[in-house]
Amino acid sequence: MGWCRAVSVRELIFPRACAGCRAPGHVLCPQCRGHLRQPPYLVSRPRLLGAPVFALGSYSDIRRNIVISMKEQGNREVRDYIGAVVAAGVAHLAARGEVPRELCLVPAPTRRRSARMRGGDPVMAMCQGAARRQQGLRVREALVMGADTADQSELNAQDRWANLQGRVGISAPVGGEQALLVDDVITTGATLAASMAALRAAGATVYGALAFADA
Numbered sequence: 001m002g003w004c005r006a007v008s009v010r011e012l013i014f015p016r017a018c019a020g021c022r023a024p025g026h027v028l029c030p031q032c033r034g035h036l037r038q039p040p041y042l043v044s045r046p047r048l049l050g051a052p053v054f055a056l057g058s059y060s061d062i063r064r065n066i067v068i069s070m071k072e073q074g075n076r077e078v079r080d081y082i083g084a085v086v087a088a089g090v091a092h093l094a095a096r097g098e099v100p101r102e103l104c105l106v107p108a109p110t111r112r113r114s115a116r117m118r119g120g121d122p123v124m125a126m127c128q129g130a131a132r133r134q135q136g137l138r139v140r141e142a143l144v145m146g147a148d149t150a151d152q153s154e155l156n157a158q159d160r161w162a163n164l165q166g167r168v169g170i171s172a173p174v175g176g177e178q179a180l181l182v183d184d185v186i187t188t189g190a191t192l193a194a195s196m197a198a199l200r201a202a203g204a205t206v207y208g209a210l211a212f213a214d215a
Contacts, residue, residue: 083129
């Protein structure tokens with residue numbers, strides 16, 4: 001009862017608004033939820049990643065707003081909801097035979113400073129939300145970026161690839177795991193490529209990557 005009252009008071013002071021379109025009264029409004037109901041599709045990038053990369057939709061205004069809400073505004077409720085979207089995407093891939101039903105979801109690495117500033121890693125939260133909803137999914141926080149890694153968002157396409165050379169490492173055992181890499185947005189593919197290489201070198205079988213949005 002106390003928790004419910006606290007939520008109600010908070011919403012009176014800071015009214016809830018849809019993360020996708022700012023419509024009042026929703027974490028995500030029905031229209032934006034409908035926008036997210038898309039099957040995963042294969043994306044391509046100029047550089048070979050060595051495994052298929054799937055996206056759950058293009059980087060539309062709605063998806064962009066959701067990513068900002070998750071990353072820059074620390075919206076934990078929408079992070080959890082996008083976990084459900086990821087779970088549905090993985091189930092779709094499994095039904096198509098693209099991935100096994102027993103999978104280890106590995107969040108794409110982020111700089112520790114960025115995660116602290118965001119109140120936690122939103123991609124990790126997405127993976128955890130997916131694993132809670134989909135039987136057979138586990139989460140392993142296994143990738144780490146070097147302390148000297150620059151912020152990818154501030155670099156051009158060529159520099160993004162150079163920035164990650166030798167800077168993605170393994171922070172937890174993954175030998176023998178059936179892994180699916182998960183990220184919020186795919187741009188050049190540099191982060192995913194470096195992450196896949198690190199996972200393979202550590203003994204994981206990498207079935208590919210799944211991104212919430214394809215930019």
